Amino acid sequence: MSGDLVNLLLVAVVAFLPTIEVRGAIPMAYVVYHGNTAGFWLGVVIAIVANIAIGPVALALLSSVERWLLRQEGGVLACLRNTYLGIIQRVERRKGVVERWGYVGLTLFVAIPLPGSGAWTGALLAHLLRLERRKAIASITAGVMLASILVLLGVEGVITLAGIAELLK
Numbered sequence: 319m320s321g322d323l324v325n326l327l328l329v330a331v332v333a334f335l336p337t338i339e340v341r342g343a344i345p346m347a348y349v350v351y352h353g354n355t356a357g358f359w360l361g362v363v364i365a366i367v368a369n370i371a372i373g374p375v376a377l378a379l380l381s382s383v384e385r386w387l388l389r390q391e392g393g394v395l396a397c398l399r400n401t402y403l404g405i406i407q408r409v410e411r412r413k414g415v416v417e418r419w420g421y422v423g424l425t426l427f428v429a430i431p432l433p434g435s436g437a438w439t440g441a442l443l444a445h446l447l448r449l450e451r452r453k454a455i456a457s458i459t460a461g462v463m464l465a466s467i468l469v470l471l472g473v474e475g476v477i478t479l480a481g482i483a484e485l486l487k
Contacts, residue, residue, distance in 0.1 A: 325357075336436075336438040344473060412435075440457070
């Protein structure tokens with residue numbers, strides 16, 4: 319397997335990881351392909367596509383996995399169940415914007431490029447709030463696109479934390 323293919327596969331895997339997603343995959347592509355514009359943009363596209371794939375995959379599997387997981391009572395699987403229940407409690411505390419703004423709120427929640435937001439948490443919120451699957455996937459996709467633009471602007475130095483802090487003063 320060539321080095322470029324391995325790098326692109328790693329970018330895709332990072333984009334699919336909970337809490338990291340495009341927030342980590344796009345900067346990774348920037349570092350890996352620094353000076354190689356075509357490689358960088360291919361990495362960005364792969365990161366975005368992998369991150370967008372989370373919405374349909376998670377929403378298709380969540381009900382079945384959740385039912386199975388909640389029935390587990392012993393050993394490692396009970397620990398995994400308890401971890402999942404803890405995640406649900408944290409997500410429940412963040413659902414206000416989605417409840418208030420609906421699908422637009424879901425888009426904004428996914429678009430915020432911070433840990434604890436993103437496609438995985440957005441899909442879990444959509445599942446918990448019993449949102450219509452197609453509309454939720456569209457909202458998650460739009461949120462991933464917005465998050466990708468924000469991350470790209472940050473990577474390119476167009477927006478910085480210092481600049482954001484200055485705007486907030």
